[in-house]
Amino acid sequence: MKPRALHGPALCLLFCLLFQSGLSQTVVKSLPGLPGDLPFYLETGYVGVGELDDVQLFYYFVESERSPRDDPLVLWLTGGPGCSALSGLIYEIGPFTFNYEKSSRFRPALKLNDYSWTKVANIIFLDQPVGTGFSYANSWESYNMNDNISVAESYEFLRKWLKLHPQFLSNPLYIAGDSYSGVTVPMVSLEVDKGNEAGLEPKMNLKGYVLGNPLTNYNSDLNSRVPFAHLKGLISNELYESAKTDCNGKYLNVNESNGDCVDDIKAVNLCLENINTGSILEPKCVTQARKSTVSDRWDPTLINRDRSPLLLPTQRAPRVWCRNYNYLYSYIWASDRAVQDALHIREGTIEEWVRCNKTLSYTSNVLVVIDIHKELIKRGFRALIYSGDHDMVIPYVGTQASIDTLNLTISTDWHAWFVDGQVAGYATLYSSFPSLLTFATVKGAGHTAPEYKPEECFALISRWFDYFYI
Incomplete structure (x- = not known):
């Protein structure tokens, strides 16, 4: 007997059950442009957030290549707002990037990134807010975004993701991001800690946050x-x-x-x-x-x-x-149907993939996050803030001025830090017991630093995660 096809409410119920059971999470074994099987664990999927899970946030998850059970878990929020997580993954800190020498205009080639942060951390790269990358919503109303809604949805995503991946609950958790995420990362961090205080499940092992070339105070940063x-x-x-x-x-x-x-x-x-x-x-x-x-x-x-x-x-x-011409390859690669199939993108959910979506209906309603930093420091969290010293989008002098307003005690004054015996930048260590904040410049880097100086930034984050002196 031929099975009866599902229609209407029955079909919707089936999809809802599938999504709630976590079956929209899929292990990716190979990717177009990279020969052979992936030498690292890559998972992609969607997590529904908001009212009736109307917003479907897409993510890439890469396990640490060192020790997934022991290494930190990082939620990475690329800036913008509206810049795809794939941009942060492929151009900055992820396990693969484009092989420009072997790429053609119509066939981008990939290669492994020797300085991927996933060599020392488990990283969730999240397409946020909705309308970014492959994330989408089922109603137009859900696309109306501001900083507070974006933060609430990112926090809800993280809670649901950890419920689906309870093996990472004991890992040290860090919220991280760059550029515009200098606003949202501290806000998400504070939401996580407040949720822990309120007894919300699951309880997260938050240890601190990481910011690169961050927007902290809109007026003073641009000034x-x-x-x-x-x-x-x-x-x-x-x-x-x-x-x-x-x-x-x-x-x-x-x-x-x-x-x-x-x-x-x-x-x-x-x-x-x-x-x-x-x-x-x-x-x-x-x-x-x-x-x-x-x-x-x-x-x-x-x-x-x-x-x-x-x-x-x-x-x-x-x-x-x-x-900027390097970014052409991401448009070609991510728009390829074979790539989207490999990543398990739901067909018909976005019109076209763009690296940074500038058509978002987004209101920047939080222009200064100094008080949030103060609150996080009071709560005892670690922080790493780094800046490329040749970035004029958000200059390091503006970031340094914002840090000065926190009125912290300088534990170790401005000093050089090194990679392979060469000066890689300068750093200052601040303390306000039990918190420690490290501010570091990356010599010769722009906006954002890992894209310009991957080896130096990998050394920086590796030492910081392992509590080594910078």
């Missing part, structure tokens, strides 16, 4: 671009001193009536308009003919700048290598 530009020799002493005096040290949202300050900011912008803010050492990508960008105020765009990698340089511009 720090002017003193950073002066420190790096991009604007003259005379212009900097004039702007500092005329603008009273405040370079954002300049009052039009302050003509001297307006003129100074125009001159500053003229000096910086052809500088790559992600890394002042690298070429700026020119994708189309444009008018002068000189204006009297900073451009209040998203923190992660990602010009479309599908546009080639114009004929007016020389054909120079630009880092």
Whole structure:
């Protein structure tokens, strides 16, 4: 007898039961572009959050290659907001990346990353908030996001994920991320600890948090671009001193009536308009003919700048290598149906994959997280904050200024840290018993640091996870 097909409510009930039982989690054995079976454990899946699990958050989970049972468990939140977890995984800290020498425009090739953080940690790479990467919602209302909703859904995801993976409950837990996630990572960390206090299950073994090139205080972070530009020799002493005096040290949202300050900011912008803010050492990508960008105020765009990698340089511009062109491969690879099948992406749930979704309906309603850092420190958590010292998107001087407002005791003052006998950056260790906060710069790195200096950042995180001196 032929089985009767399921329709309507019966089919919906079946899917709900499958999702609730954790059967949407799948082990990935191989990936297009990487020969042979994967030499590491990769799991992908969806976890429903929000009302009636309307939001389906997609994740990649990679077990530690060292000791999955003992090594830390890390929830990694890529910035944006709206930048895919795959971007953090493949360009920053994950176990594989693109092999540019063997890739063609239509067939990207992969290779293993010798400096993957998964060599020393179990990492969940989460596509958050909804509308990012492969995460989706069943109703349009659920796409309306802000910082608080995003944090609540990330926390709910983590609780449900750990219920499905109870073997990791005893592992030291760290919440981590970079760029815009400098806002959400501390907030999620605090939610985890408050949930533990309230007796919510499962109880999590939270030990601390990690932030790279983080947004901490929107106005002061962006304001720090002017003193950073002066420190790096991009604007003259005379212009900097004039702007500092005329603008009273405040370079954002300049009052039009302050003509001297307006003129100074125009001159500053003229000096910086052809500088790559992600890394002042690298070429700026020119994708189309444009008018002068000189204006009297900073451009209040998203923190992660990602010009479309599908546009080639114009004929007016020389054909120079630009880092943004590397991102083209992620669009080609992640949009390939064979890749999506390998990752077990639910067909028809997203229109197209983009590295950083700038069309999100997202309201940034938390602009300063200093008080959250203070609360986490009071609760006794460890923290690592690192910055590329050539990043002008969120300059290290702004991050350092934010840390200064925490009024912590300096245990070990500014000092060099080394990789292979060479200076890899500088660090300061702060204490407020029982908390310890480490701030480190990564020499020569941009936004964000692991993409530019993978070996140095791997050494940094390995030492920090193992409680070694930096």
